[in-house]
Amino acid sequence: MRRVFRLPGTARRIDDEVEREFAFHLEGRIEDIIAREGLSRDAAEREARRRFGDYHGYRQAARDIDQHMLNRRNRMDLLETIRRETRQAARALLRAPSFSVIAIVTLALGLAATTTVFTLLDRVVIRPLPYPNADRLVHVGTLWPKVGHGDEFGISRGQYFFFRQHSTTLQDLLFYDRDIMIVPGDGSHPAERVDEMDVSANAFAMLGLELARGRYFTTADERNPDGDPRVALISYEYWQRRFGGDPAIIGKRLDYGANPMTIIGVLAPHARILDATADVWIRNHLDPADPPVNNHTHNAIGLLKPGVTVEQAASDIAHIQQLMRAQYPAVYSDYFYDHTGFAMHVSALRDFAIGSSIARALWVLFGGVAVVLLIAAANVANLYLVRIEARRQEAAVRTALGADRAHLAVHYLSESLLLAVISAAAAIGLGYLLLHLVLSIAPQSLPRLEEVHLGWRSVAFCVAVSVGLGVAFGLVPLAARGVDVDTLREGARGLSTSRSRRFIRHGLVLAQIALGVVLLAAGGLMAKSFWRLRHVDMGFNPNGVQTMMIMLPHTAEQPGGPSVATIWQQIIQKVQTIPGVTHAGAGWAIPLNDGGCSGLIVDQPLDPANAGECMPMQAVTPGYFEALGTKVRGALPTWDDVDAGRAPLVVTQAFAKRFWGTENAIGRGVHPYNKRIPAFPVVGIASDIRSEGLQNPPVEEAYFSILGPPGTRNWPVSSAMSLVVRAPTLSQSAVMTGVRRVLADVAPGAPIADAKSMEHIVAESTAGTSFAMLLLLISAAIALSLSAVGIYGVISYIVAHRRREIGIRMALGAQAGSVARLVIGESVGVAITGAAIGVVLAAVAMRLLRSQLFEVSPSDPLVLAATGVALVVIALLSAIAPTRRATRIDPVEAIRAG
């Protein structure tokens, strides 16, 4: 390699040289002129400068050229160096193919797992939400600690106006609700249910929701005198699905329900508020003149003024709520406050959208794969140590020939960096596949899933981590001292490995086993949790149960025709006659799907203070419990009861215990909402149902009849209910077909939505746990196989290195058994120590998992012990092959070759 050392190395030296060159020229010319023309020195200098021309211009031109030349040569030198080092590194890696392949596969596995989970974590938790000013958006909600299980509720219309008027920290506040609407069938489309979003007009600007065509809402023209909306926006997807992307869509009418609306615009694709999408967007009807009422069900998102923190906004809103309380004591009574623990809650929108438990779960998973990566790195570090051992001679020869430490460092670094870069490339490919696999099993409840894909940040992360590891590995040989000429003298028969290096190697295996225990323990705890969850008494039997939501169109009830209750009765009784259907019923909600709570007045409660509690409640038809497979003590409601106005009520055991302190509550009464509605008599006690998630305690719920006792007003029969059909021998589509036929007959134009098997609903509700479990178990599996490879490698190495010693022992009469004990003993020592450390580590680390676990202690002794034993067994299995090799050593050969 020829280097051009003549070139000036810096801009300053370039200046110097040009200056000197020009000075030499002028001096020579002055002498020429004096000699030739006999001028004075001054005159000669003037003449020389005149002939030279624009001194500064030429100087600058020469400098520029030199600088350019220098830059180019530097670049070329660098490229040349990189090319040369890469070529040498590639040759070195090719010379040791088994080392290279094992190291690359190991690193790529670790990196791919880490990159995959990083992508998930980054897209879901770390990145700002995809809105303009995302960091200034906050969720404004309410907490009712004495009512809901830590859930967050919405705000009221009155609060919306009050906050907008008084807040000093919010620049803007948007308000939205989700609703559903029924779209009647036409020639080409069946009747369907569509999701509707009622938003304030500022939502579009605040969330950056763009239009594909048309216009947004304006204030002027959008309501009928009675407040019904006259105009609507539709989603891009709905435009495509229902209207085939009709270019003349603007101005078309949506003839849904009682009030037709005109389409004024189409939103850009994927319009959503947080995870909520909707097909039809309507401007919500808010009248500041309406008196505030205690109905906190609306979602609100605020935009902070620049520079305002979430905490400042929270105290501002809390303060304004106190003003409101003072101004409207009828709505916000002291009793209400005492009873509910009602409080405002302002949180960063991202925290609200993601939820701390999901963020924590993803961080735990990330920790898990980071452990996998650490194990992979320990393996590769170990391989490097072995390799250095083998290359000490080479390094010593290089040193003797004059290579200094820096040159060796560059040499080793370029080799390990090449390794790292190849691994990173493989990991990105592998990570891409892994991510797709992970997404296919990810629970639907995971927020922002649609934003997850492998982008440049993930690639940068992978490359950065691998380069970091590459540098670390490259420095291993330098850290391992002894790269000196003494090695040459030691020769091939050199002393056995030095104590310190043996210590490092054992330490790495120890760390691998310990980390393996931690990961396996995490996977094990999640698996046990999942098992417990799936074997908990749910209070219903999901096998063979189909559910779907049915909405009766507003035209279903005709004057003089059957009432809505009668229509439901006809539907359910006809569904029951479908061959294969054993039971059918309907209710406002089905277990594990969202339900709500309402105030109840309980007759003769245990504690009178409980009388007006907000409790989960719903109305159900006869057949509901039979279809769900829920056991009911006492009487099951029948259609005869309903027809006769007996208004049968069923409560859960937990409900009965809470209010009356006894499970034997038959004959007591409960008023839904308030005392104006007569009490419904309890006829049956349902076994406890885990409606709010299998991991949550059974609900205290009341199941009212769809018709109240005689004289009941304000107990409307819902026009939308969930149908529950038990048909163990029928497929979902067979049930659907049957129900559709019934509807065509009894309630034409009623759409079916959300058809799901009960088993599917149960699986969905545990999807978070099974997802975390799967990922942790996959990580643990990778970690275990890497650990096994690592242990195998080290024991093999030890056996190879102690050949001579073993040979001598055998020559002196040692039996194969004692040799095996010698080798196994060493592995067992390391394995048991590692496992013990791992169990202790796991016991501490698993506390992070606590919120993800169900009825399993983070330090579950069975899981921890089993994991520790599993790792020791794996270590022993990995040691078998090398041990057998050791016992077959031929003493003569070993001593001679030593």
Added chain:
Amino acid sequence: MTPPELDLVRGTLDLLVLKALSWGPMHGLAVVRWIEQTTRDELQVEEGALYPALHRMEEKGWLDADWGYTDQNRKAKFYRVTAKGRKHLAAEHERWARYTSVVGLVLAARKPGTAR
């Protein structure tokens, strides 16, 4: 400033410099002196213009430069033609020769039809 008697055709300076240096390594001053003598002062050029030309030719790889000492033991920057530079000179020389001979032919031509 007196106007130059003969303007230097662009690119010609490179040719002159290469030709000058073809006798052996020279510093810039010597190149100027050589051009002066060879052209008997007919060809006038701002002497400073020589240096950007020299540096550019170094960048193109036609010349190599090195600091050395003159006969008077002064330190000066010497330029030497590289193999690539020689090749370029030969090509340019050839091109010039052809060009001047063509121009000569044109100028020596007679009115059409008068020759037989």
